[in-house]
Amino acid sequence: MALLSVENLSAYYRTEIYGISRTVRAVDGVSFELKPNEIYGVAGESSCGKTTLIKVISGNLKPPLKVNSGSVSYHFGIHAVDMLHISQEELRRDLRWKEISYVMQGSMSVLNPVRKIIRTFEDIVDTHEGIPDKKRFFEQVREHVNRLGLPSEVLTSYPHQLSGGMRQRVAIALATVFHPRLIIADEPTTALDVVVQRGVLQMIKDIQAMSNNTVLLVTHDMAVHANVADRVMIMYAGRIAEEAPTEIIFNAPLHPYTQHLIHSLPMIGERSNKVSLRGAPPNLANPPTGCRFHERCPYVMDICRTEVPELVTVQDGHRVACHLVKENPL
Amino acid sequence: MLRVLRDLLRYDGRFRFAFILLAAVVVMFLLSFVSPDDPNKTFVVAMDAPPSLDHLFGTNSRGQDIFWWLTFAVRNSLIMGVITAVISRVIAIIVGLTAGYQGGWLDRVLMSVNDSFVIMPLLPILILLGFLLRDMMNLFLLGVILGFFGWPYDARLIRSQVLSLKERSFTRTAVYSGTNGFWITINEHLPFVLPVVFATTINNLLWSIGTEVTLSVLGLSDLTTPSLGTALFWANQHGALVAGVWWWIAAPALVAIILFLGLYLFFASINEYIDPRTRLRLIGA
Amino acid sequence: MSAADKLLDVQHVTVEFHIGGLVGGSLLVAVNDVSFSLDMDQPEIFTLAGESGSGKTTLSRLLLRDLEPTRGKVLFEGRDLATVRNRSEFKEFMKKVQPVFQNPFETFSPLRRVDAYLFDTALNFEMAPDHQTAARVVEEALRNVGLSLEEVSNRYPHELSGGQIQRVSVARALISQPKLILADExxxxxxxxxxxxxxxxxxxxxxxxxxxxxxxxxDLATAYYISDRIGIMLRGFIIESGPVEDVLDRPLHPYTQLLKESVPEPAPKERESWAKHISLGTTEVKEYSRAGCKFAGRCPHVMEICRVVDPPDVQVERRTVKCYLYTEHAEPAAAGIQP
Structure with a gap:
């Protein structure tokens, strides 16, 4: 059974200012599932809707963002949760940190800058479960942190005393104190150096392997997905372009956009000529008709300009939205 | 410009209210030109008559119609406020932009002058000046004097904005485009600073009119010219409240409140409108 | 090679910053004894690569004359930049050395049309006497980056994509026909x-x-893709430099090796080895103030000497490496020997 099912989700930003109203169709008709025990990667360029998608599935809906249609439901064991109709209180009390936790780019916002790291742990645990015995709690946290490969000293440090990579790893440790079933990692390594990035991603992989939970890893960096994710979804202009196991995405991509993304990546030791796509990602306030990629697609056909390609399953676990690809009767 | 007015009237309740209040003030301002009475003449109407249809705000103990007299007061106070605002804005912009962009010794010199003005005890100095210049004091001169004292806070505000703008890449782009400091200031920084200038203009106007009231109540301005301040001075001189002529105090107070509230709301809604972020959203960013 | 043959000659440049208050502040050496040069007649792409805090941005500001070195000299076309004092000399210098900045959306003021900058550049550097001729110069520069004046005139930055603005930014840099472009990320x-x-x-x-x-x-991958030579920076030092194929295909310095290994390959085949555990520093400050080689704390081949004295520059074939592993005697005696 899927941990999370998102069905036909559309979420728009509606703004009105001095009579000029705009609707940005940030997420448009997206359906996918997260399975227990996997690392699911979401890839896409800036303003492809991946950040909005995360906001919706983590229940962080604030105007002007509104869900237009679709459903987002979680299945935590026997317990099902409809994310679009849950109260903020329930979300805060029952789900956040305990079932779903969130790691974002630059962890400073979750760590209190004027308190030692252990105090931040105490604050979060205290509001959820209460801490009967501080000494024992410290030991538990220390064990938890050590198990994740972090030295005990970090707990008695202030955030500014730690390096960026260490802070990010502390934020991950914090996100996993309650062993949540889902960790949403939004560009967790984007501002970090490569060596540090590697350390942080290794930690995420280790945690996943240890506790068999699900990690939703969102990043624009395809190379990260190649090395970390089990399955990858490629988003383009608010829609899913392709979804497949990592091996297939990288070795046999079907969507022209995915193909371009993979083939345009430079690699050390290889200098063949790489090119960019023509044009630029579309403005989602006024998206192109038909396939949203058609203006930039090298294989564009007439049908692409008028008809939205459906997301079809070509093979077990491999879905593509492209008119070039015919549905494969399984 | 008309479109801006239309948009604001249509979509901003605050602006609508401010518009009504300020329209009333402007009407008073204009009515001064068709006033039946000369504000310098006394005993042209019955004394101490309460508000009525004949005398909208009543009459005072000097035999003047308070409404018509106040039309001149509003006109004079506003003109003085504008003089102050213009002079102090010009100084604030020049000092703020120059100190912020040029930096170095020029910044240090300008800012020490600036800070000297900030820490000066303004009211005693104004009282002293009012006393020394009492023979030649008129509203125009007072406006100019206030203009020379009203810029330092805003110059600092502008300077601090420029300091952050200076660190942004586009300033460096302009530098490496061979643009000199003057044009960088005008083209790159001024558009970001204008909202502050505008917001502080209205603040400054209010401050100027308010200070005039303070000085007049102390008898330190040109008492022969009608203004919101001198209105209160004369009412006080004649013991209006003791004599029960409450409308003599209430009328200028009411006009002052309408003017202040109108300007404040106007400033608040315009400020939001000309904020660069709003502007960016309007041009579709 | 005499100084006259060099377009840019950076000689033992050091930049120090005081951090902290008036009393008890500490000294941060952002760029430490860096030397390299570019040839006058042979245009090339030279990459300065490094992680955050490696000093690469400080070095770029230095080359743009935004900053002055604490010690050492930067010569451009044989002239010491420290002697460029007045505005007209600085303008001459800017005409020949132009920057391209990192964030396309910050490069131009959001409240100004982008073509205004192009015309400013053409007119200020006297590439054209009037606005009409300037339009031709601008058009020419834009054509070089695959754009046309029509596409960008009267446009605000937000109306263009990041890629387009970055091309406009390069076009602007090209207008004065510079000899050198400094592109920071x-x-x-x-x-x-x-x-x-x-x-x-x-x-x-x-x-x-x-x-x-x-x-x-x-980003080592794009660096490999475009550059001719590369210098790898670590905490203010250039620790390895040479032709990009040599340095990145067969890195010599243990830090370069670690860097290369850490770049994730955009292919799932290397997953296992990439996931091998590495050690990370807990705090950044420690490496700056370390005596000797800045990498000694993390280096798998660390020796006694590394912790004490800065390693010398060692010439290995076509490249220069700052590491004791490549000195003839990896002994304390090697410390004083200059190759």
Whole structure:
């Protein structure tokens, strides 16, 4: 059974200012599932809707963002949760940190800058479960942190005393104190150096392997997905372009956009000529008709300009939205 | 410009209210030109008559119609406020932009002058000046004097904005485009600073009119010219409240409140409108 | 080679910053005894690569004359930049050395039309006497980056894509017909599908316009793709430099090796080895103030001497490495020997 099912989700930003109203169709008709025990990667360029998608599935809906249609439901064991109709209180009390936790780019916002790291742990645990015995709690946290490969000293440090990579790893440790079933990692390594990035991603992989939970890893960096994710979804202009196991995405991509993304990546030791796509990602306030990629697609056909390609399953676990690809009767 | 007015009237309740209040003030301002009475003449109407249809705000103990007299007061106070605002804005912009962009010794010199003005005890100095210049004091001169004292806070505000703008890449782009400091200031920084200038203009106007009231109540301005301040001075001189002529105090107070509230709301809604972020959203960013 | 043959000659440059208050502040050496040079006649793309805090951005500011070195000299066309004092000399210098900045959306004021900058540049550097002739100069520069004046005139930055603005930014830099372009992370904020066109542009500039480019980046993959030579920076030092194939295909310095290994390959085949555990420093401050080699704390081959004295520059074939592993005697005695 899927941990999370998102069905036909559309979420728009509606703004009105001095009579000029705009609707940005940030997420448009997206359906996918997260399975227990996997690392699911979401890839896409800036303003492809991946950040909005995360906001919706983590229940962080604030105007002007509104869900237009679709459903987002979680299945935590026997317990099902409809994310679009849950109260903020329930979300805060029952789900956040305990079932779903969130790691974002630059962890400073979750760590209190004027308190030692252990105090931040105490604050979060205290509001959820209460801490009967501080000494024992410290030991538990220390064990938890050590198990994740972090030295005990970090707990008695202030955030500014730690390096960026260490802070990010502390934020991950914090996100996993309650062993949540889902960790949403939004560009967790984007501002970090490569060596540090590697350390942080290794930690995420280790945690996943240890506790068999699900990690939703969102990043624009395809190379990260190649090395970390089990399955990858490629988003383009608010829609899913392709979804497949990592091996297939990288070795046999079907969507022209995915193909371009993979083939345009430079690699050390290889200098063949790489090119960019023509044009630029579309403005989602006024998206192109038909396939949203058609203006930039090298294989564009007439049908692409008028008809939205459906997301079809070509093979077990491999879905593509492209008119070039015919549905494969399984 | 008309479109801006239309948009604001249509979509901003605050602006609508401010518009009504300020329209009333402007009407008073204009009515001064068709006033039946000369504000310098006394005993042209019955004394101490309460508000009525004949005398909208009543009459005072000097035999003047308070409404018509106040039309001149509003006109004079506003003109003085504008003089102050213009002079102090010009100084604030020049000092703020120059100190912020040029930096170095020029910044240090300008800012020490600036800070000297900030820490000066303004009211005693104004009282002293009012006393020394009492023979030649008129509203125009007072406006100019206030203009020379009203810029330092805003110059600092502008300077601090420029300091952050200076660190942004586009300033460096302009530098490496061979643009000199003057044009960088005008083209790159001024558009970001204008909202502050505008917001502080209205603040400054209010401050100027308010200070005039303070000085007049102390008898330190040109008492022969009608203004919101001198209105209160004369009412006080004649013991209006003791004599029960409450409308003599209430009328200028009411006009002052309408003017202040109108300007404040106007400033608040315009400020939001000309904020660069709003502007960016309007041009579709 | 005499100084006259060099376009840019950086000689033992050091930049120190005081951090902290008036009393008890500490000294941060952001750039430490860095030397390199670019040839006058042979345009090339030279990459300065390093992680955050390696000093690469400080070095770029130094080369743009935004900053002055604490010690050492930067010569441009044989002239010491420290002697460029008045505005007209600085303008002459800017005409020949132009920057391209990192964030396309910050490069131009959001409240100003982008073509205004192009015209400013053409007129200020006297590339054209009037606005009409300037339009031709601007058009020409835009054509070199694959754009036209029509596409950008009267446009605000937000009306263009990141890739387009970055191309406009390169076009602006080209207007004064510079000899050298300094590009500080020019593609790190550009979307992947638009990135390669910017990167390819620098190659084209080198080959067609004969402009040298100093490409400053943390991204070794694009560095490998476009550059001729590379210098790897660590905490203010250039620890390894040479032709990019040598340095990145067969890195010698243990730090370069670690860096290369850590770059995730955009292919799932290396997953296992990439996931091998590495050690990370807990705090950044410790490495700056470390005596001797800054990498000693993390180096798998660390020796006694590394912790004590700065390693010398060692010439290994076509490249220079700052590491005791390549000195003839990896002994304390080697400390004083200059290769």
């Amino acid at each position: 020019p593609v790190s904020m550009v979307d992947a599908s638009l990135r390669m066109e910017i990167v390819n542009l620098f190659r084209k500039l080198r080959d067609e316009q004969r402009v040298s480019v100093i490409y400053i980046t943390h």
